[in-house]
Amino acid sequence: MYLLRVMAFPLSLLYAAAVYLRNFLYDIKLFRSKSFVTPTICIGNLSVGGSGKTPMAEYLVEMLKDSHELAVLSRGYRRKSKGFVLADAQSTVAELGDESYQLHKKFSEVTVAVDADRRRGIATLEKRVRPDIILLDDAFQHRRVKAGLSILLTPFGKLYVDDWYLPTGNLRDAKKEARRADLIIVTKCPHEIDGRERESITNKLNPQLHQKVLFSGLAYDEKVRSNNRSCDLAILKGMSMALVTGIANPQPLVEHLKESGLEFVHLKYADHHYFSKNDLKKFKKFEVVLTTEKDFSRLEGKLDNVLYLPVRHRFLNNDAAILQQRVVHFLKHCSRF
Known part of the structure; x- marks a missing residue:
């Protein structure tokens, strides 16, 4: 596998060029990002898989579901259905995809929908459900939608700054796009990570002034x-x-x-x-x-x-409180609240 990835390096350069061009066209507003009236919170990453997006989505659902009418919108990766699908009691894993089905089954009181077209998905939810908040799962790279609050995940063992573009590496978006995030969460940290290592990782990620870097590990039941x-x-x-x-x-x-x-x-x-x-x-x-x-x-x-x-995110030190403060601050300043 390693040899194949090395041999694919020329393809990764072509991929990197395509990613750069796409983001450039959004940056100069030749391609447009659309904002919505409903407050949107985006969870995502710059790499493919393995950063703990589903447990983080569950963490935010737990945080918000009792105080807000919440909807979760995902692509529904590898589902067998097409277009917009709103989960109900008869929904199957084939219709929703495994991650969305897991959320629907665990939080039956929360609206869960799937649509590869995030703009259409949000518009349909606003028309049919009218939620207070829409949580966009795995949508950081979908620049057709401009989320109100963006949370970027990166795993402790493979930070995006140490990665390279597909197919040689795992990056599906440019490292510099991390600047669009409001929060950067380093996931899957070991339990014994100390303050010096946290500081070293934070310096390596080089966050902008508006960004906070938080740390979490996995807690198994x-x-x-x-x-x-x-x-x-x-x-x-x-x-x-x-x-x-x-x-x-x-x-x-x-x-x-x-x-x-x-x-x-x-x-x-x-x-x-x-x-x-x-x-x-x-x-x-x-x-x-x-x-x-x-x-x-x-x-x-x-x-x-x-x-x-079962597994869940376990934030280190006071980082859970910082996350909650950021979310509360965001919602407080939304026109709908």
Whole structure:
């Protein structure tokens, strides 16, 4: 894989040129970004996958759902449907995509919709639902919409400043576009990160005066779950177990399970992988299949022995309060509130 990425370097230069030209046309306003009356909060990244966007979306939903009429709009990556789809009680993972389906299932009181055309999606939500706030999931690079508040995520192990363009690296947008963010959150930090390292990373990211750099890690639940049961993670010790992952970066989960003293066979698939009959046949050979919550949405109802381990963002120091202050300040100064 590494050799293929090195060989693809000329293609990455062409990709970088296309990204530069597109952003330049937006910067000189030949291409127009559209703002909307409804306050919009954007979560995104500059790289493909693995930065923790879904747990961050869930964090913000938890923060806002009790005080506002909230809607979440996503592209619905790898869904089997087309156009605008509004989630309801009959919605499936194939219609919404795994990440949107997970949000809909977990927060049934919150409006969840998918549309690859974010402008159309927002306009449709404003017409049909009229939410107080629209949370745009994975939309930082979609410059056709100008979000009111932009949150940029970058993983601790691979900061965007250390990355390169696709297909040699993982960047899908230019590093300098980070200047459009209001908050930069370094995700998947180790628990023991100290003040000196935080300062070093902040200096490396070189934020602008209006930007704050925050730090968060992943906090795994002590219990594993399925639709109708839950049990302590420790109960799985000594069982014949497969860890099944179809996410961009499963390494933090792998390390957590090993630190918890579990032994398992790791069956790793591409991000958003739809599991085949042969995959399911392989899984049934194990006493238990442990997976992520996102992958569980594509496995539920197909296996009797599958469990998932919930995960959430855990902000370091006082950073959770800073995030909340920024969001509250943004909403306070919106004309609708």
